[in-house]
Amino acid sequence: MVNKTATAIKGGAAQGVLIKDMKVSRAMRIFRAFNLVFLLLVVFLTVYPFLNIIAQSFSSEGFINAGQVNLFPMGFNTETYKLILADSTFWNNYGNTVLYTVVATAISMVLTTAFAYAIAKKDLKGRSVFIGLAVFTMFFNGGLIPNYVLISSLGMRDSIWAVVLPNAISVFNLLIMKSFFENMPRELEEAASIDGLTQYGVLFRVVLPLSKAIVATMVLFYAVANWNSWFQAFLYLDNPDLFPVTIYLRNMIAGVTTAGSAGGTAENVGQIAANIQSVTIVLTVIPILCVYPFVQKYFFSGVMLGSVKE
Numbered sequence: 001m002v003n004k005t006a007t008a009i010k011g012g013a014a015q016g017v018l019i020k021d022m023k024v025s026r027a028m029r030i031f032r033a034f035n036l037v038f039l040l041l042v043v044f045l046t047v048y049p050f051l052n053i054i055a056q057s058f059s060s061e062g063f064i065n066a067g068q069v070n071l072f073p074m075g076f077n078t079e080t081y082k083l084i085l086a087d088s089t090f091w092n093n094y095g096n097t098v099l100y101t102v103v104a105t106a107i108s109m110v111l112t113t114a115f116a117y118a119i120a121k122k123d124l125k126g127r128s129v130f131i132g133l134a135v136f137t138m139f140f141n142g143g144l145i146p147n148y149v150l151i152s153s154l155g156m157r158d159s160i161w162a163v164v165l166p167n168a169i170s171v172f173n174l175l176i177m178k179s180f181f182e183n184m185p186r187e188l189e190e191a192a193s194i195d196g197l198t199q200y201g202v203l204f205r206v207v208l209p210l211s212k213a214i215v216a217t218m219v220l221f222y223a224v225a226n227w228n229s230w231f232q233a234f235l236y237l238d239n240p241d242l243f244p245v246t247i248y249l250r251n252m253i254a255g256v257t258t259a260g261s262a263g264g265t266a267e268n269v270g271q272i273a274a275n276i277q278s279v280t281i282v283l284t285v286i287p288i289l290c291v292y293p294f295v296q297k298y299f300f301s302g303v304m305l306g307s308v309k310e
Helices: 002-023 026-057 061-065 079-085 088-119 127-139 144-153 171-183 186-194 199-228 231-236 245-254 269-307
Strands: none
Touching: 026 269, 079 269, 088 127, 088 171, 088 199, 088 245, 127 171, 144 231, 171 199, 186 199, 199 269, 231 245, 245 269
């Protein structure tokens, strides 16, 4: 009996080794090596531009103009950082951007979640009409001038609402959330309803706690879009105190406020112009880089869950 057991164990171990060897064949090893090299190349091509921007932001004018800056700073220089960070206008516009991003993202999430949850109900009357109206806006809109006239007639020009309301719902994000809610088991909602929860109770106490992945993904999408947005503010805002930081950076890069807004003097304007774009890009992207690690784990799963329908 002992010998049979030992033989069985040896046979199972040998079979496991054989299966392992079959799985890791020569072709598979070649594929893995090729895949690793390819992915490393993609990572390098993705990261290199940003590393180059950081290096330029700390480099001197002559080295940048000569094209000698790659991954590491040349002629270490922090003068532009000092000038921009000492400018009160920059911090005021930066605060505006934070405010606009938070408010706009909150409004977008409330509207998108409510709309998506409603049209995900297959027994909703007029469901196809609502979906059709939403999809229609992806391909057709009123145009720039009608939108400008509408915002002006509503009295929203030169206010925060001109920035945060016009693009409150992204149809792309809406359809992803709709697909996610459709794939959620109906039995959970039915059980919650039997327990006495209202429709709002089901949404807030059952559906949303189970939707952290898609909610985090949508928050990231909306936050990045609102943080980088500048055209709405450029079009509807006239008061410089209301400008987001993207307008400030646009003016800096264009040279409109290089000497004035940055506090530059005649002798250092040339130095600022050489790496102003790199410095402003770095300062703008830092908050997104700080937020992304906290939602990155939800990002992939949220998009996949909202895009695949059973």
